[in-house]
Amino acid sequence: MRRGSLLLALLAGLLLAGVGLAGPAAAHATLVSTDPGEGARLETAPDAVTLEFSEGVSLGAGYARVVTADGDRVDTGAADVDDGVLTIPLRSDLPDAGYLVSYRVVSADSHPISGTFSFVVGDGELVASGASAGEGDVDPVVGALLPAARWLGFGGLALAVGIPVLALACWPGGWASRRLRRLATAGTVAVGVSSAVGLLLQGPYAAGSGLSAIFDPALLSATASSGVGWAGFVRLLLVAELWALLLPAWRRGSGPSRGALVLAGALALGLVGSTAAVGHPVAGPWPVLAVLVTAVHVGAMVVWLGGLAGLLSGALRPETPADDVAAVLTRFSRLAFTSVVALVVSGIVQTVREVASPTALLTTAYGRLLMIKIAFVLVALTAAGVSRVWVQQRLGVRRSRPAGRSSLTAHAFAATADGPGDDGPADEAADARRRQQAEGVTEHLPSLRRSVSAELLVAVVVLALSAILVATPPARSAVAQPVDVTLPLQGGAGESGTVQISVDPARPGANTLHLYLFDDEGRLTQPAGIEVALTEPGQQLGPFDVDLEPAGPGHYVGDGTDIPGAGTWTLTVTVRVDEFTATTARTTFPVR
Known part of the structure; x- marks a missing residue:
C-alpha cells in the first residue's frame, strides 16, 4: 500500500506541476x-x-x-x-x-x-x-446520441481487444471459455455499431440538422471526406478483420498461431490508433505527439478494462479451478499495474495539453468534467488497490533460499515462479502450499469479485465521462487569451498604415490596452487624434469609449480598460489623419 500511495502522490504532483507550468496555447478553433x-x-x-x-x-x-x-x-x-x-x-x-x-x-x-x-x-x-462567433447550435437529440455512441465504442473496444489480450497474456485456458467468446463478440458488434452510428450522426452534427438528415447524401459525402469519416470507416474494417482472424482460435479453444497473432496485434494497434487520431489530439500544438499519447491512453484503458470484464465473467467464476484463478490473478495484476501507470501518466500529459492552467480546471466546463473524471479514476484505483491487497494476502508465497529456490512473492504486480528443485519433502511442502492457496482462493473469492465489480462499474462511468469530454471544447480554448493583433487602417483613399492592438488579459473587468500606430513604411506615427470604442453586438452592449493616455510616439495606453462582461467583443479604433480624413480598424475577440 505504501508503494501505491507514493505513486499516487507522485502522479498528483506531476499533474499539478505540469498544469501550473504549461503556457497558454490555442486548441479548438476560434x-x-x-x-x-x-x-x-x-x-x-x-x-x-x-x-x-x-x-x-x-x-x-x-x-x-x-x-x-x-x-x-x-x-x-x-x-x-x-x-x-x-x-x-x-x-x-x-x-x-x-x-x-x-x-x-x-x-x-x-x-x-x-x-x-x-x-x-x-x-x-x-x-x-x-x-x-461561438459553438454551433446542435440538435439536442444528435448532441445526446453522439456521446452515447462514443461510450458504446469505448466499451466495445475494451472487450474486442482487451478480452483476447487477457486470454493471450494471462489465461490460455480462456480461449475455451464461452463467456469470454461472447464478450469479445459483443465488443466487436459494439465497435461496429458505434462506428456506423457515428458516421451517420457526424453530418447532422456538423450541419446543425436533426435526425431526419442522417441519410442526406450531401452530409454523408462531407463526412466520408473528413478525418472523422475516414477514422470511422477504418475502425469498421479493422474490427471486422480482427474478429474474423480470432474466430478460429475461439472455436478450437486455443490461442492463435504466431502469424495470426502478429496480424491480430497489428489490427488491434490500428483500432487503438484510429480511435486516438480524431478529436482534440489532432488539433492544437504537437498533434503527432498528442495522437501517440492518446493512443497509449486508449490502449492502456483497453487492456485494463477488458481484462477486468474477462476476470469477472470468466476467471473469477466459482466453477473455475482455484489453481487457474491464482495463476490468472498474478499474471493479470502485473499487466494491470503496467496499464494503470501508462493510463495515468498519459492522462497527465493530455491534461496539461488540454487544460494548460489551474484556473481552467475550475472555470470551464471541460475542466470541471475532467475533475469529476479524475475523482472517479481515484475511486477505481482505490478498488484496484483493494484487489491488489487481496492477491498479496491470499496468494503470497515465500520460498527460502537454502532449499535452492529464489525468494518470491506472488502479488498483484509479479507472477509466481517455481525455480528448479528436487523431488521429496520440498515438493510435498510446495503441494501443501498450493492446497492452502487454493483453499484461500475458494473461501475469499466472493470478496474479490465484489472488489473487481466495483472497479469495473466505476470504470464504466469514467468511459461515459470520457465520451462527453471528447465533445467538449478543451479548457484552454475556453479560457480567455490575451489579444495581440496587427490590422490595416482603412478609410479615405484606402489603407493608410497599420495599428497593433493588445488587450491583456481579455477577461471581464480591468484590462490593459496598448495601441501602436505605424505608417505605410512601418514607422511609428503620431495622428491628429485617436478614439477607441468597445461593443458586444450579440448582447447589444456599447459602444463604450476607452480612455487613452499617450505613452510615446504613436503609442497609446488604456490602463484599467473595463470590459463589463463575457462575450465576443468588437474593438474599433478610429484614427484622425487630419481634419477631414479618418481611418478605422476593427477586431473581435472572446472575453471569458
Whole structure:
C-alpha cells in the first residue's frame, strides 16, 4: 500500500506541476479576425470576405454566405479554406447597402463553429447580426446520441481487444471459455455499431440538422471526406478483420498461431490508433505527439478494462479451478499495474495539453468534467488497490533460499515462479502450499469479485465521462487569451498604415490596452487624434469609449480598460489623419 500511495502522490504532483507550468496555447478553433471587420463601413465593395481562425477549419457540411438585408445572396463561386483562413468571394457589382456574413465551419477536432457579422458599403444601413462567433447550435437529440455512441465504442473496444489480450497474456485456458467468446463478440458488434452510428450522426452534427438528415447524401459525402469519416470507416474494417482472424482460435479453444497473432496485434494497434487520431489530439500544438499519447491512453484503458470484464465473467467464476484463478490473478495484476501507470501518466500529459492552467480546471466546463473524471479514476484505483491487497494476502508465497529456490512473492504486480528443485519433502511442502492457496482462493473469492465489480462499474462511468469530454471544447480554448493583433487602417483613399492592438488579459473587468500606430513604411506615427470604442453586438452592449493616455510616439495606453462582461467583443479604433480624413480598424475577440 505504501508503494501505491507514493505513486499516487507522485502522479498528483506531476499533474499539478505540469498544469501550473504549461503556457497558454490555442486548441479548438476560434475566430481571430475578419476583413471587413464587424460593423465596418467601406467606400467601395470588397472582392471577398475573409475570416481568420486560430487553427485549421473546413467547410465540410457547413456553409459560408453573404446576404443582403432582404436575404439575397451576393457571394459567388465556392468559398475557399486555406490554413485556417476562410475566403468568401463576392459579386463585383455590389450596390451601397448593408451585408450580413454568416458561416458554419468545422474545426480540426470535428466541432462546429458558427456566427454572423455585418458590414456596410457606402451609405447603406447596417444589417443586425443575429449571433456572435461561438459553438454551433446542435440538435439536442444528435448532441445526446453522439456521446452515447462514443461510450458504446469505448466499451466495445475494451472487450474486442482487451478480452483476447487477457486470454493471450494471462489465461490460455480462456480461449475455451464461452463467456469470454461472447464478450469479445459483443465488443466487436459494439465497435461496429458505434462506428456506423457515428458516421451517420457526424453530418447532422456538423450541419446543425436533426435526425431526419442522417441519410442526406450531401452530409454523408462531407463526412466520408473528413478525418472523422475516414477514422470511422477504418475502425469498421479493422474490427471486422480482427474478429474474423480470432474466430478460429475461439472455436478450437486455443490461442492463435504466431502469424495470426502478429496480424491480430497489428489490427488491434490500428483500432487503438484510429480511435486516438480524431478529436482534440489532432488539433492544437504537437498533434503527432498528442495522437501517440492518446493512443497509449486508449490502449492502456483497453487492456485494463477488458481484462477486468474477462476476470469477472470468466476467471473469477466459482466453477473455475482455484489453481487457474491464482495463476490468472498474478499474471493479470502485473499487466494491470503496467496499464494503470501508462493510463495515468498519459492522462497527465493530455491534461496539461488540454487544460494548460489551474484556473481552467475550475472555470470551464471541460475542466470541471475532467475533475469529476479524475475523482472517479481515484475511486477505481482505490478498488484496484483493494484487489491488489487481496492477491498479496491470499496468494503470497515465500520460498527460502537454502532449499535452492529464489525468494518470491506472488502479488498483484509479479507472477509466481517455481525455480528448479528436487523431488521429496520440498515438493510435498510446495503441494501443501498450493492446497492452502487454493483453499484461500475458494473461501475469499466472493470478496474479490465484489472488489473487481466495483472497479469495473466505476470504470464504466469514467468511459461515459470520457465520451462527453471528447465533445467538449478543451479548457484552454475556453479560457480567455490575451489579444495581440496587427490590422490595416482603412478609410479615405484606402489603407493608410497599420495599428497593433493588445488587450491583456481579455477577461471581464480591468484590462490593459496598448495601441501602436505605424505608417505605410512601418514607422511609428503620431495622428491628429485617436478614439477607441468597445461593443458586444450579440448582447447589444456599447459602444463604450476607452480612455487613452499617450505613452510615446504613436503609442497609446488604456490602463484599467473595463470590459463589463463575457462575450465576443468588437474593438474599433478610429484614427484622425487630419481634419477631414479618418481611418478605422476593427477586431473581435472572446472575453471569458
